[in-house]
Amino acid sequence: MNAATRAERPGEHAAPSLWMNRWSRPVGRFLDHALYATDVVGADTVPVTGPVIFAANHISALDGPVLVGAAPRFMNVLVKREMFTGFLGTVLHYSGQLPVNRAGDRRALQTAKAVLEAGRCVGILPEGTRGGGDVAAISGGVAWLALATGAPVVPVAVLGTRRTGERVGHIPRLRRRFTVHFGAPVPITTDAGLTGRARMEAATETIRVALASHVSAAVAASGVALPAD
Secondary structure, three states, rough: OOOOOOOOOOOOOOOOOOHHHHHHHHHEEEEHHHEEEEEEHHHHHHOOOOOOOEEEOOOOOOOOHHHHHHHOOOOOEEEEHOOOOHHHHHHHHOOOOOEEOEEEEEEHHHHHHHHHHHHOEOOOOOOOOOOOOOOOOOOHHHHHHHHHOOEEEEEEEEEEEOOOOOOOOOOOOOEEEEEEEEOOOOOOOOOOOOOHHHHHHHHHHHHHHHHHHHHHHHHHOOOOOOOOO
């Protein structure tokens, strides 16, 4: 591979156009409030300007669209690249969502960084795969974005999109009650004397603890339980 092939093309990591967000959020709101019954809590805690990283727990295939519809600001969500096929892939692309290889994806992170550097918002489900949603572990990508841009992380609890006994790909019946609970922004800072790896590990754990605590508090406040399986 020669240098010209290795070089990044101009605009390769540019943020998606804003027009993509302007039609995707109404679709999310239709999902939240016409097809389902979604309670939105804490939206007033989200900064009204500047870059924001929305970090949510992950229990269902609906979590991303529900988050987009509930948020008070437009966002571009990191979505596993396997979803970008067929009709759904076309919808995800033209709504400005960002394909990501969950095994590690520098290109996706650089594009998300460009979104944040433009003063916009990124959504990420840092658990990486649908599960119990208790945030026992997360990937380091969210910490890298926070440290690289200085954007605060808003923890988000998405509840009700899957219940105990339902498969991770299950689509809930219409008008089920969901809850999307936004927490207070968490600024991510670390000791400047740490090595790069230690800073990443510290930031990742700070975000994990903040999100896990927020999800636990949202479950208690809403009465909507996480799936036990």
